[in-house]
Amino acid sequence: MSTEIKPLQGKVALVTGGSRGIGAGITRKLAAWGATVCVNYVDRAKPARELAAELADQGSKVTLHQADLADPEAIEGLIREIGEQHGDLHVLVANAAATKFTRLEDATLGQWQFVQDTNARSTWLLAKHAVPLMRDRPGARFITITNSTTTRIVPGAGLFGAAKAALESLTEYLSYELAPYGIVANCVRPGLVQTGVFKVRPDLNRGVAHEQSVTPWAGDRMTTPENSADVVAMLCLDEAAWIAGQTITVDGGYRLWGHSLGDHQSL
Template identity: 30%
Template sequence: MSMDGRTCLVTGSSKGIGRGIAEDLGSRGANVVVNYRSSEAAAHEVKDTIEDSGGNAITVQADVANMGEVQSMYETVTDTYGNIDVLVNNAGITVDKKFENMTREDWDRVMEVNLGGVFNCTKTCFEDIREAHEGRLINISSVVGQQGNYGQANYATTKSGLFGFTRTIALELARDGSTANCVAPGFVKTDMLADVPDRVKEGILERIPLDRFAEVEDIVSMVTFVAQEQSSYMTGQVLGINGGMEW
């Protein structure tokens, strides 16, 4: 299942799920753009891993919430590899607080990155994806967008918002043969989960029928499938990879 010659931009790919996606796409022959906001050293590690596997990669710094920086990133990518075939909107942040304690600044910052960043990157790359041979837009959401989660009103709202965005863009891309889909992971073994108190993690596990947290590879395998031609008749879908959690 080769990605030879396909140019893939993965936002927020210096660590966690984004890193796993970038490394897997690179191992399959894609030209991978490793985007980061502040984790430069980690981004270069991802690039090195991809190149060690025989792939091609560049690192590009950009805050996805800043349209000017996104446009500069796009220019760097196209100067290096040409048009973008696959955009994976993975970058996101959390500012967790009970709603009664949440400020407008807490709300706005998460909106700016998790939804505003998706707008900025999709808007900038839209024509490339539309004109590509089976272009792909893949938005990374969360089971939290489906279920809600205590102390995450801002985050849950952004992740839920991706469902409607994905469906709409899918309709607008369809006549050109390109697709838009949304992958909604459950709770994954990343740095974000590591920061959750043990008693909370125990409560989460009780809600997961498969009785384990996801490995990064569980999510990566679905994203890689969606990025490839084998997924060409699937668009506008929300793909829950959550161990059987209800929503």
């Protein structure tokens, strides 16, 4: 009789924005690997409750935590709540994100500040408040999630790109400052993933069509939430402990061949 291997058994993981999209994929993966997962959400309780019920039916341990990461006090309260409930935190995945789609010349100071606060400032504050819970914990990991707005132009996403670029730089500095506490920090950069944002930006389907027109992979494959979740989980392994301060792109190679003419069949 085979025994299922669960390399994160006994560990506590927090996934911000962990109830939908890429965050839900990460939550499912870490739960499948045996972690107790703390799922943070902002205001949509129903998807969070449904995901928690799904994972509970599979025997996983999940707790739900409402907090708006644009609010510094909410971040501090979130970490305090996890400490009170679990007493430990081994893995923190800073996945929650929000933006305002607008041309930079039309953006307001309020929009700029909101996007920076939700993406970049929250990354700093999560690390700041989580250190006491995470320091010297076995397998401690601080993993941030960026996106491809830092490497390619997405019209109207300039605020997002600036905030995510700050997040990527913060992760590099955090990797240095957290290392003495035994906390390994890295960043994961998914490619274009078809999540709920497509309802707001249906024009992103043009990006999907382009990727599928030039991809060398069979079956019109695209990046999925599960692809990113697999890399996050991999970074939590003991074998990945010497990977630090990296931004790892998960896009099947699109960043390399995305500007090709689609003539891969004539190699």
